[in-house]
Amino acid sequence: MTIFDDLGVHPVINATGPSTRLGGSRLPPEVLCAMHEAAGEFVRIDELQAAAGKVIAEITGAQAGYVTSGASAGMALATAACMTGTDPIKINRLPDVTGMRHEVIIQRAQKYDYDHAIRSVGAQLVEVGFPDLTFAYEVEAAITERTAAVAYFPTVSRPALPLDQIVNLAHKHDVPVIVDAAMELPPPESLSSFVDSGADLIAFSGGKALEGPQASGVLCGRADLIRAVAFNHQDMDVREPTWTYAAEVNAGELIGPPHHGIGRAMKVGKEEIAGLIAALRRYVTLDHAALAAGWRGAAEAVARGLCGIDGVAVAVVHAPSTGMHVTHARIILDEVALGITAYGILEKLGTGEPRIYLNEDEAAAGVLIVNPMTLSSRETDLVVARLQALLLPGESGRERQTLVTAQLPEA
Numbered sequence: 001m002t003i004f005d006d007l008g009v010h011p012v013i014n015a016t017g018p019s020t021r022l023g024g025s026r027l028p029p030e031v032l033c034a035m036h037e038a039a040g041e042f043v044r045i046d047e048l049q050a051a052a053g054k055v056i057a058e059i060t061g062a063q064a065g066y067v068t069s070g071a072s073a074g075m076a077l078a079t080a081a082c083m084t085g086t087d088p089i090k091i092n093r094l095p096d097v098t099g100m101r102h103e104v105i106i107q108r109a110q111k112y113d114y115d116h117a118i119r120s121v122g123a124q125l126v127e128v129g130f131p132d133l134t135f136a137y138e139v140e141a142a143i144t145e146r147t148a149a150v151a152y153f154p155t156v157s158r159p160a161l162p163l164d165q166i167v168n169l170a171h172k173h174d175v176p177v178i179v180d181a182a183m184e185l186p187p188p189e190s191l192s193s194f195v196d197s198g199a200d201l202i203a204f205s206g207g208k209a210l211e212g213p214q215a216s217g218v219l220c221g222r223a224d225l226i227r228a229v230a231f232n233h234q235d236m237d238v239r240e241p242t243w244t245y246a247a248e249v250n251a252g253e254l255i256g257p258p259h260h261g262i263g264r265a266m267k268v269g270k271e272e273i274a275g276l277i278a279a280l281r282r283y284v285t286l287d288h289a290a291l292a293a294g295w296r297g298a299a300e301a302v303a304r305g306l307c308g309i310d311g312v313a314v315a316v317v318h319a320p321s322t323g324m325h326v327t328h329a330r331i332i333l334d335e336v337a338l339g340i341t342a343y344g345i346l347e348k349l350g351t352g353e354p355r356i357y358l359n360e361d362e363a364a365a366g367v368l369i370v371n372p373m374t375l376s377s378r379e380t381d382l383v384v385a386r387l388q389a390l391l392l393p394g395e396s397g398r399e400r401q402t403l404v405t406a407q408l409p410e411a
């Protein structure tokens with residue numbers, strides 16, 4: 001009896017890749033073991049974060065690192081750090097941004113759903129350029145004494161100015177660049193390439209390709225900004241004489257500790273910190289070529305399994321420029337010939353037994369995507385069998401005919 005059985009919650013098959021709404025990734029034994037060990041002892045979280053930060057710095061090549069509760073929290077904390085620095089008065093004031101640099105510039109081409117994390121701490125987005133075209137002068141003209149940071153989201157298929165150019169423009173005006181690299185692993189080289197590009201803070205998700213705890217993430221970058229992240233984030237039920245930074249207060253370098261900051265609501269436990277570090281250390285030792293070959297094999301198995309079905313074409317795709325760095329299967333449906341829409345298939349998959357979830361990004365265009373990252377080979381076979389049952393003509397065909405009639409707009 002598992003905890004899920006006990007709660008009456010039934011596990012599902014996840015063919016979407018590591019996604020938060022379905023539980024992130026499967027944790028490898030090394031990660032679970034680290035979390036288990038961490039759970040049984042007390043530790044100073046600031047010391048643990050500092051030690052974890054050293055490991056992150058070694059692996060990424062950044063000056064410093066920090067464990068967050070996810071890439072989204074990483075972007076929120078990065079934004080807060082750029083607005084407040086280590087000034088306790090500003091830290092206490094957020095999300096009220098009075099008296100602070102509080103604008104974050106973003107290319108309109110890179111607008112995306114996670115920019116709410118940037119806005120959540122009080123910052124205001126300043127959008128520049130057209131949805132598919134940004135000129136460098138537009139970024140530069142938007143930089144003022146109100147600018148806290150320039151945000152960069154690499155996972156976008158619309159044309160945008162490249163990161164190195166954004167870094168040059170921003171640094172010319174002493175403005176930091178924050179990068180949401182949540183979708184950039186694999187390739188593993190991304191762990192250091194964004195640091196190498198000169199970006200000031202880079203956020204990764206711990207619960208995706210890293211296969212760390214679902215509620216964990218990595219933030220890496222400039223040491224002064226990482227310290228500002230810690231001040232905005234850590235539990236500040238502290239007193240001046242015993243605070244970790246008492247010496248700096250005594251020396252007049254800090255005016256004192258802040259109270260609980262805006263990041264206090266994005267807590268990271270010792271278990272997540274330990275698990276994330278174990279996951280990161282493991283990730284850099286993995287045979288990434290073998291992993292990629294395995295994913296390709298699974299995508300090809302989907303293509304083979306659906307080969308020859310009328311109204312169905314499957315493309316095995318590796319297209320990093322679309323933000324999908326993992327070879328996946330695109331199942332292109334002729335919805336009229338099949339008598340069912342892609343959403344109709346998704347609905348059936350999501351109500352069968354076991355329930356199966358596919359990537360829905362292109363469902364409106366009649367395309368279903370199988371991301372093999374989170375599938376075991378047995379699960380891949382199950383996905384193929386269910387898709388065959390739904391897409392092959394026969395008994396289920398009649399059901400499809402009724403569905404599509406119901407979905408067609410009235411003439």
Ligand SMILES: *Cc1c(COP(=O)(O)O)cnc(C)c1O
Binds near residue numbers: 072183
């Ligand atoms: C998944 C994702 C996030 C959020 O990552 P979490 O670790 O779940 O907070 C942020 N940005 C992008 C682009 C993502 O894909």
